Amino acid sequence: MQEIVQYPFTTGINAIFEIPTQTARRLMPKGIETVESNHGVSLIGFTLFDFSESPVGPYQELVVSLYAVPRLGIMEQHPHAAVYPVVVASSCQEARDHAIDLWRLPHFMEDITIEFSASPDGSTMTGTVRCHKGEVILDLTLSHTGSWKPTYQLYQSFQHDETGTYIGVMDMRGMLSEHEENTGTLRLHEHRFFDHLDLSGMDTLPFREMWMREGVESYHELLAMEKPKSNLQHSS
């Protein structure tokens, strides 16, 4: 088993959006299934992190991930959820290399910056993601409920590259506020970041908003996933 690698962060905001399952399936490799919030409706998350520490120092990260069906029978504890990161963008080359080497995460290969700005009353947070040339990629705004609860959630993260498919085991801890009030906003700007990211039919009003403060993301291990024995066929 690998050593647990920890990534403490000051702010992590995550909004989950509904996306047609047929669109989601086009973004996923065979053998991984989407989780549906409702018939024909899958879920895609946009997460912005401000990491204060990591093996490569502080950095910022945007993760676009689909929610996936967890694989059971391989971990001692039951996972709370599973994700398939479709694309990750980082604020520096070191962070990118680290995540690709260690966790095989697919990356947008340019540096980005994330400007986190809270509203004057602190009730909302906006994350503006820009590429290194200053062009805005997206703006994500969400809110908290006023109730912050200590939270621990165990995730699986499916990774797929030319060497195979892997399951990363990770957890998130921190003070969490979450709700489904449909109050947040996501603006996707015209940018090459989306050139290979078909989000057809995605709703830009969040299904769920999650805001975590003073959190830690911990990667436990990366397991090679056996080839699926099922006859799963995606309708792409």
Add this chain to the structure above:
Amino acid sequence: MSTETATNAFVPFTKYDFSNFYFGSGNDVYDTIRSYSQWYEEAFAGGYHIYREPFTSAPGTTISIHSNQGKHLEGLLNFSSYNYLGMAASPIVKEAAAAALDKYGLGASGGPNLSGMFEIHRELEAAVADFKKKEACTTFNSGYAANLGIISGIMRSGDTVFLDQFSHASIIDGAILSKAQTIFFRHNNATDLERKLAAAGGRKLVVVEGVYSMDGDYCNLPDIVEVAKRHGARIMIDEAHSAFVCGENGRGVAEHYGLEDSVDFHMGTFSKALGGIGGYACGDRQFIQYLEAYARSRFFSCTLPPCVSAGVLAALDYTAANPEIRLQLWHNVAYLQNRLKEEGVDIGNSVSQVMPIMVYDDAKVFSMAERFREEGIFLQPVTYPAVSKGKARFRLSVSALHTIEQLEYAAKTISSILAEFNIPCKK
């Protein structure tokens, strides 16, 4: 995985909920079943034991139950049953059911097309059609079977079904079974519906509910009808919680809005206001004829028990002839809503006999449910994923049979227990 380790993994049980055990891949189906079972053991002990407790009395305004913890609880004030008009144990209904039981026996012993259709079924269908001012009616074994049969009976692959995001599971399952494309619009939001209707071609069906069962709010029918008509979509309304209750003559929310003829397909149940079991579809004769041939949940099921049909028919006849029962229900609804609002209790957007008592905290509702029982009130909590994350609540149902004293006691007790658990009020 050892049992001991697995069991400990689910302590505290509140780290997980039903949503965590629906999906799971792997090489053994039992990976999901076993995990759920281990979690449920903890969840049951932690609070879920308050679900599925058997009643030992009729579902009246006071009930007796055998608790899952081995206690026998007598005389609880019941605010959880659907017995809106008090028909479930009405002497008139019981007498009619008993007479039919004596005449026909227990079951129909056949499906409706071959040997399961009895004269009492035809009488019930005619009575419902007459009450609803529609040409024809057909019945199903449950409301669930009705929605399943209607939607999958008339929609096909290549069609599109538009559903409110808060739709009942039976509506969603009907759409899934139809193989039509299913598109959800935001709750009661005609603007969102219009955007989605505009993007779809082919045959379209919009399905709404008269009263939404977790929130007690009415469907925004005027705007939805207008938008649906403009985009050539047919409209179906599920009046499970509103038929025989809402509208000037009790014909439902479509009557309330004066839009009965603008809705193409009407559905309802016999298990709420009429206190029995079963569902119905009504509309024009062509629609009903088609359903009788293509609604598989009806065609391939044994017909409703004749004694139930007779009881339901008696309940319908009685409530139709005595509208003061419905008026009494609305009097009770107004009284309790006013008192709860005076106490600062958050009842969401309810305008009906279904009232959410908003708690917003999944972790507290089970202890609160226990406290309600200690104070003599049977009130059941609803948590995620049955409602949105962070929208835990008690789902309260008012009956025409509740007395003002019972309603007053409920208002005071609810307010007091919410305060005890530091649930913010609206005062």
